Amino acid sequence: MEAKRIQVPLTDEVVTQLKAGDSVLISGVVFTARDTAHKRLAQLLEQGEELPVDLKGQIIYYVGPSPARPGRIIGSAGPTTSGRMDLYTPLLLRHGVKGLIGKGLRSDAVRKALQENRALYMAATGGAGALLAKRIKAAEVVAYHELGPEAIHRFVVEDFPVTVINDSYGNDLYSSGRQRFAGE
Amino acid sequence: MRNINVKLLTEVVADMCKEANYFLGQDVIAALEKGLHGEVSPAGKEVFKQLLENARIAAEEEIPICQDTGFAVIFVELGQDVHLTGGDFNEAIQEGVRRGYTEGYLRKSIVKDPLERVNTNDNTPAVIHIDIVPGDEIKLTFVPKGGGSENMSAVKMLTPSQGAGGLVDFVVNTVNLAGANPCPPLVVGVGFGGTFEKVALLAKKALLRPLGQTNADPYYAGLEKEMLERINRTGIGPQGFGGRITALAVHIEVFPCHIATMPAAVNINCHACRHVERVI
Structure with a gap:
């Protein structure tokens, strides 16, 4: 299948054109966040405070990269399991986040919030961190430096390969893919 | 001395x-190449391609x-x-x-x-x-x-009356519930017998066996095959995108157990089944 190219920030128009199962190549900025960063972001939103980065229209990538060798942009940088962020994700989607990159199953609440807020959940290949790192053209820590691999990084990516898992229409590749091939 | x-x-x-962390074992690379040819799902094939390319880049650049x-x-x-x-x-x-x-x-x-x-x-x-x-x-x-696949692992104190069927169901259900989370295609380590703590260690040790090598006991080799076939009929596929290859291998390690018990453990590993050995 021919991959579709998209640019960040994401608009409703781009989000609604994509369907579960689509191969997508992302270019632009993505922000990284995982367990502890999510907890902190959610706390700030709940307290009505400003976030350390503006996430409206942006993509959050669940990743804790390995350290870069001197002269390199980043180390290995594949996705971590998304489900651990489920608790915080609906809140971030309501706040304007338009895309999520990770791997693995999401909760019903996240899938519903993706539909309500017109956003996408996409999977990058778990365990392909060396390959994915090649598509990251710039990286800097922009918040929570003290969290090490869990800090929020700003990545500039070019043709970053993902597959749409949950689209804004309620479709789910994990369940449709399994149904299609089960029992054969 | x-x-x-x-x-x-x-x-x-x-x-x-x-x-x-840099060099994927030849046994795993061979299993991924076999998977690339055996997988029928186009999205699944693409995953195998990426994983092989990933292993090449990691080794060449000495990046994890x-x-x-x-x-x-x-x-x-x-x-x-x-x-x-x-x-x-x-x-x-x-x-x-x-x-x-x-x-x-x-x-x-x-x-x-x-x-x-x-x-x-x-x-x-x-x-x-x-x-x-x-x-x-x-x-x-x-x-x-890795933490993602470790999170999907499980220990269960089965009872003797549950027999081989109980073990197979437990293993297949554990993989089924894990779905896309532990980065399939998986290597599934199964511990069977021993005590509560011993069975978990057996499951981890089962991951050390080179892919393609079966349990030395033909009966357990048969169970490994049966479990692998059932896991690959779940349809989960590479990365959970749907496909026929959810696991590359199932390895069982067996130990004697108490007359009242039948402990079982499943230690799930992603496709990056990493281990190295040295003798001093």
């Missing part, structure tokens, strides 16, 4: 940390195969005729992990306390399992174990 300075252990462990460079698990077979000199054996291994993860630009993924969650910043402590064996050599096996 043979004297071995523990400083040598530090050097060897540091090297093993790097080697295991996966950013999750794991909990450092080390199996030691310590010859009973070895006399360790030059310092603390346990600390020498920890120092090897510390150096390997720092010098090798590997991710530090260990937090000091499960609730406070402050990173130890050097990936220690390692988990060390020691067996005393005959001879005057030390065999080290280093296994960096």
